[in-house]
Structure formats: C-alpha cells, structure tokens
Amino acid sequence: MKTVGIIGSGTMGSGIAQVAASSGCQVIVYDSDPEALTRSESNLDKILTRLIEKGRIDSEEKQKIKDNISYADSLDAIQSSAIIIEAIVEDLDIKKQVFQRIESLVASSTILATNTSSLSVASIASVLKEPERCIGIHFFNPVPLMKLVEIVPAIQTDKKTTDQAVELIRSWKKAVAIAKDTPGFIVNRVARPFYSESLRIYEEGVAHFSVIDHSLKSRGGFRMGPFELMDFIGHDVNYAVTESVFKAFYFDPRYKPSFTQKRLVEAGYLGRKSGNGFYTYDKDGKPILVEKSGEVDAELSKRIFERVLIMLINEAADAVFLNIASIKDVDMAMKTGVNYPKGLLAWADELGIDWCVHEMDKLYDEYHEDRYRCSPLLRHMLRENKKFYN
C-alpha cells in the first residue's frame, strides 16, 4: 500500500485524494490555506454520502475512504510519502519553490509529480537536485469521473519513475496516455480546433452559434456543442488555455485565439457561471432558449460539421507526426478525456485518408493561411496508401 502526499486541496487535489483513498492508498493532503483543507474534508463527506444514496458504496466503504485520508496544515506531514502529487495554483515560480521545499523533506526514492495542465514539466523539474524523479501526472476534472490521466515524462525523467507512475495510476483504475512534455499535452492540444474552428465559422457569419452546436451534436455525436461547452467551461478558463497554447507554440496561427471569445471575457460574459456567455442562463444555470434559428439546412450543417472534424483530425494526425503520443493514446485520450464519440484517427480511417487530405487542401486553397496546412503525416499516408489502424 502506497502513501500518497497531495499538495493543494482545491478542486483537483481533493478529487485526486478521493480517488487514491478509494483505491486503498494512505493519503496525506496539505494546503497552505487551512480553510481549503476544511472545505475539502466536508465536500468529500457530502460526495461520499451521495454515493451511498446512489448505492455505489456502503457506509463502511465511506468510513474506509475517510480513514485513508488525513489533512495536514504543515508540509512536514508529507515526509513519508512514496509519491507526492502537487495540485496548487498554476504559477511556475510558486510551483518551483514548492518542489524545492518538498525535495528537502522527502526520501530520494519519492516521486515528485505535478498536475500542471499548461506548464513545462522540464522547467519544474529543473529546480530539483534529482530531476529524474519528477513527472507530470495530469488528471481531468472532475477527477473521480474522468477516466483519463496523461502521464508526462520530462526530458530529465528516468524510465523507472515513469513506469512506477503508470503502474500506480493504472491501479487507481484510470486510463493512462503517455504524452510528450509539450504545450497542452494531448487533449488540450488536439481539442483546440473544436473551439477555434467553430468560433471562426461563427465569426465568418456562416451560421449562428446554435446552428454550429446543433451540427456538431447531430452529425458528429458530440455530447455538447462547442459553444455550449465553452459556456460550461467558462470563457475565462477556455480563453486562457487557448492563449497559453498559442504563446507556447511560438504563435503558430493554428492555435490563434478568437476576438469573439476575448470580448466575452472582457465583458464578464464568462458563460454558465456568470449567467451569460453565448447563451443566457437562469439562476439555476439552465439555458434560456436562444432565438430559434429556423430549420437547419442539411447541406450547411454537413459542411460545418466536416470543417470542424477535419481540423480536429489534422491536429490529431500532427500530434502523432510530431511524436506527442501514439495513435492509440491520442484516440483513447480524446474519447476518455473529453468524451469524443470516436477516436479522431479511427474516424480518419473511416472517412478515408484521401478525403482528409482533400478537405484540408480545399480549406488551404480557399484561405491561403498556414492555419489550414495539411499534416505531412496524412499526405505521407495517402502516398503510401496507409491507414492509422490495419
């Protein structure tokens, strides 16, 4: 049985603690804010009570999970941990300070992991005396419900650390995808066009946002449309991720943020949480119906869906081309991390690699923007008559 130390008891730290404790690990949670610890403990109690009501666990199980977690207001308490998972504020300097302090407290066999979603693991590891024990373990929110965990070895990370991290996270019944230490890892990189291309289509006046949402849901089987999803995530959060990925990729036009979304953030139209985004919400967070956009033209709907889908497929193919992750892991990550109805590369096979290249080239011919460049991998596969899966 492993002892797991968790630094930061906010949304993510609390979720990680619940999952680790439910799998029988001893968990010690530390937060610099004592109130955050109290909140985390009382929230967990409520969550576990709800799980009893739903018949998922019994009261004995609840007690066991609670007994497996202790809350500490001093960092010294995490000394005996076999692994520490950091889930504090997304600030490189603060994370570096915390990692240095942790390293001075724990044994040299302790793995030091970060749950960062946008910072480079290599830069966090760089402050350690033994950076080979540092790794990214990127969970998705809400942690107990989302199956995917991206494991991100930095260039300094040794294989033993990666193997041990993979083994531990699999023992928590999570699906592990290995990702290269690059901006957005797998999901936050490959998913960008779902938002950005939909925003672009909307900005061009091709269709109302509710029509775009409808097309992606009805034709593609996506659970939420891009505009509903951005409203749900919060435009402040979604815009910040897009902006950070764009900067981190040295301003590659493929990841360019949208003015439409920037204005929403500036106006304080943050989405569901503020009552206003693309849609308007009542006080319970339910959308108030937007103006009916009339019968959706079938041809238009198909065009919108295919344009967003091909941009997603192209991004997924490029992630494989640049060795960010394997074909299998890219597909699995999008299905389990953001609930896509199909793996994008399996989708590419289904539609045909020739179709994919043709659609990308059509967009490029129309716009002559680098944003629409076809992944060299797709072109290569077309020449060689290859598919992603055989």
Ligand code: NAI
């Ligand atoms: P949060 O704001 O809910 O919680 C952060 C917690 O860290 C707070 O309780 C705060 O008191 C504590 N904290 C801040 N500085 C600290 C320090 N120096 N020492 C100890 N505790 C400190 O944040 P959230 O959303 O849980 O995010 C945590 C990390 O997980 C961030 O790196 C974030 O980028 C990453 N992440 C967040 C996801 C999300 O959807 N919220 C998804 C995946 C990763």
